[in-house]
Amino acid sequence: MSAPDIFDRVARRLxxxxxxxxxxxxxxxxxDVMVEGILERLDAVRRDFTDILDLGAPDAGIAVPNARIARADPGFRFAQRTGGVQVDEDRLPFADGSFDGVLSAGVLDQVNDLPGALSLIRRTLRPDGLFLGAFLGAGSLPALRASLRTAEGDRPAARLHPQIDVRSAGDLLVRAGFSLPVADIETFDVRYASFGRLLDDLRGMAASNVLVDRVAMSRETLARAAAAFAAAAAPDGRTTERFVIVFLTGWAPDASQPKPARRGSATASLAAALKPGG
Incomplete structure (x- = not known):
């Protein structure tokens, strides 16, 4: 029996x-920041890629020289705009071994079955294929969170999505069967003149609340949240909001990859190496 959905799939598409x-x-x-980080990591890999899946593709910002790029997005309009297909990340339709690279910027934090999605991504990769992903992680939107907590007191509604920290993200890569998994973070701060501008950005980037159990915010709550957000502003009237981006790197297993040393196979003693003059 599958777990109930956290995110409303229809609302997310809309x-x-x-x-x-x-x-x-x-x-x-x-x-844009995520794509730049992904492409920088890809550029550090000294090999050629021929077939790439851009998973979560509102535009054609991901480009890889000499590679065929298939694009997929959970939104119909974005998929149509880029000549891609509309898919949910935990319901990928691609055959095993279809790609030697999967790149995903900005969507995996809104997936109902993220472990399942990562497993499907790994299966779509050929042996020694590369996955690079980025999404908003734990520690994001602290100013928004604090403003809502002030506005709603002891009975807050579900308004912010669950956030995955970098350690859990690395564990998910291992669970999905990736080799050589790496998870790291970058922080990005934005200074907002008003609470409304922050909400406009979240709506504009399709990052607003799509939880299944979401409830509408009353005008009174919205006003209190806006006042709390403004109260946290610096002397110039702007409030800093932080976005924490989790980057994931993982490889589809292959016999050619380096393996960790077998436990107990060391030929030198650590204690001896740490002795003075050792």
């Missing part, structure tokens, strides 16, 4: 369609 219909590019700064 939010992405709404973002696509408006000025998504004006709010896509976080995805």
């Amino acid at each position: 939010r992405r369609d709404r973002a696509a219909a408006h000025d998504y590019a004006a709010h896509a700064f976080l995805r």
Whole structure:
């Protein structure tokens, strides 16, 4: 029996369609940072890629020289815009071994079955294929979280998505069967003139609340949250909001990859090496 969904799949698609219909590019700064980080990591890999899957593709910002790129997105309009297919990440339709690289920027934090999605990503990779992903992780949106806590007191509603920390992200890579897993973070701070501007960015980048059990925010709650956000501002009237980006790197297993040394196979004593003059 599968676990119940955390995220509303239909609402998520509609939010992405709404973002696509408006000025998504004006709010896509976080995805731009993620794409830049992914491509920097890819550039450090000294090998050629021929078939790449861009998973979560609102635009064609991910480009790899001499590689065929298939694009997929949970939103219909984004998929249509890039000539891709509409899919949920935990329901990938691609055959095993279809790609030698899967790149994903900005969507894996809204997936109901993330362990399952990562397992499917690994299966779509050929042996020694590379996965590079990035998404918003634990520690993101502390100013928004504090403002909502002030506005709603002891009975807060479910308004922010669960966030995955970097250690758990690395564990998920291992659980999904990736070799040589690495998870690391980068922080990105944005200074906002108002609470409304922050909400505009979240809506514009399709990052607003799509929890199954979400409830609408009353005008009174919204006003209290805006006041709390403003109260946290610096002397120039701007409040700093932090976004924590988790980057994932993993390889599909292959016999050619380096293996950790067998336990007990060391030929030198650590104690001897630490002795003075050793």
